[in-house]
Amino acid sequence: MAMLLTKLPPDSLMNIYLNGKVIHVADAMTLTELLLEMDYSGKRIAIEINQEIIPRSEHNTHRLKSDDRVEVVHAIGGG
Amino acid sequence: MSTVAAETKKTKQAKQDNQAGPAIQDKLIIAGKSYDSRLLVGTGKYKDMAQTQKAIEASGAEIVTVAIRRTNIGQNPDEPNLLDVISPERYTLLPNTAGCYTADDAVRTCRLARELLDGHDLVKLEVLGDEKTLFPDVIQTLQAAEILIKDGFKVMVYTNDDPLVAKRLEEMGCVAVMPLAAPIGSGLGIRNPHNIRFILEDAKVPILVDAGVGTASDAAIAMELGCDGILMNTAIAAARDPVLMASAMKKGVAAGREAFLAGRMQARRYASASSPIEDTFT
Numbered sequence: 001m002a003m004l005l006t007k008l009p010p011d012s013l014m015n016i017y018l019n020g021k022v023i024h025v026a027d028a029m030t031l032t033e034l035l036l037e038m039d040y041s042g043k044r045i046a047i048e049i050n051q052e053i054i055p056r057s058e059h060n061t062h063r064l065k066s067d068d069r070v071e072v073v074h075a076i077g078g079g
Numbered sequence: 080m081s082t083v084a085a086e087t088k089k090t091k092q093a094k095q096d097n098q099a100g101p102a103i104q105d106k107l108i109i110a111g112k113s114y115d116s117r118l119l120v121g122t123g124k125y126k127d128m129a130q131t132q133k134a135i136e137a138s139g140a141e142i143v144t145v146a147i148r149r150t151n152i153g154q155n156p157d158e159p160n161l162l163d164v165i166s167p168e169r170y171t172l173l174p175n176t177a178g179c180y181t182a183d184d185a186v187r188t189c190r191l192a193r194e195l196l197d198g199h200d201l202v203k204l205e206v207l208g209d210e211k212t213l214f215p216d217v218i219q220t221l222q223a224a225e226i227l228i229k230d231g232f233k234v235m236v237y238t239n240d241d242p243l244v245a246k247r248l249e250e251m252g253c254v255a256v257m258p259l260a261a262p263i264g265s266g267l268g269i270r271n272p273h274n275i276r277f278i279l280e281d282a283k284v285p286i287l288v289d290a291g292v293g294t295a296s297d298a299a300i301a302m303e304l305g306c307d308g309i310l311m312n313t314a315i316a317a318a319r320d321p322v323l324m325a326s327a328m329k330k331g332v333a334a335g336r337e338a339f340l341a342g343r344m345q346a347r348r349y350a351s352a353s354s355p356i357e358d359t360f361t
Binding site: 018019020021038040043044045046047048051053055056071072073074075076077078079 | 120121122123124125131144145146147148149150152160161162172174175177187190191192194195196263264310311312313
């Protein structure tokens with residue numbers, strides 16, 4: 001996250017909410033790029049943006065918008 | 080040879096096979112898939128992934144529940160993933176909606192689980208109504224079940240031990256109905272066997288006790304009532320030795336099932352000698 005801030009000029013950044021936390025990312029970044037940045041590539045996860053599921057097949061083409069609420073979920077122990 | 084004779088021979092063979100091992104022939108069928116084990120287990124509350132894996136293995140379970148939660152951003156990226164330990168290739172995963180208090184949240188969770196597990200549509204629906212008892216909110220549960228079934232999910236549903244609600248869930252198209260035997264994680268055992276019996280009486284889908292079992296004898300009691308299976312988590316995970324308890328539960332479930340199939344003797348008030356009373360020489 002911080003790395004992106006330093007690499008890019010301020011006018012090309014936007015805020016998104018990732019699992020409830022505000023982060024700054026490059027404007028119109030794709031979901032795949034975000035996942036790469038967050039070390040989620042190749043992990044078993046599912047993604048919802050503004051309460052709509054973004055299928056894995058669309059991660060590469062889906063572009064994030066300002067104030068998007070992104071939820072990244074995985075399976076954990078439970079009964 | 081006449082058809083009738085051929086059929087008789089076939090029936091005889093089936094009976095012989097059955098005598099060789101009744102339990103081997105006895106499968107649990109859920110949503111068209113058949114399972115040898117009638118014990119379903121959760122993966123919560125274990126010390127670590129290694130213990131989870133060993134306990135699940137020892138339980139002999141083929142259907143294993145998982146919860147769906149947010150990832151921890153930036154925390155332990157190398158932490159082992161549950162799905163690497165409980166592989167979807169080996170086990171039938173049963174994502175749950177634990178922690179959901181509304182139908183909407185439960186539906187949302189199931190849809191995320193389906194995306195996570197590449198279209199897998201078998202889910203455990205639970206919509207809770209109260210934090211202290213974790214009793215189900217039946218109204219929300221019915222609403223969620225309706226939406227999920229329409230959306231193509233195969234729903235195994237956690238509910239209370241109300242026979243009318245259980246029937247309604249069955250009629251709606253749930254693939255299994257799972258009444259609680261006592262509050263989740265309480266280990267209080269089978270508190271109301273009479274209601275469980277009512278639910279079992281004319282059920283057309285598998286009825287599994289979900290929640291309340293504390294030890295192996297509780298599992299056997301539920302199975303002796305005629306339940307098709309049991310889903311448990313805390314009874315195994317919170318035992319002093321979870322792996323050994325998992326093995327005990329496997330046997331408790333199997334013993335209870337065989338006793339149910341065998342049909343218990345009639346209980347009587349007075350003694351009945353097991354040895355002949357004639358020809359004694361003293």
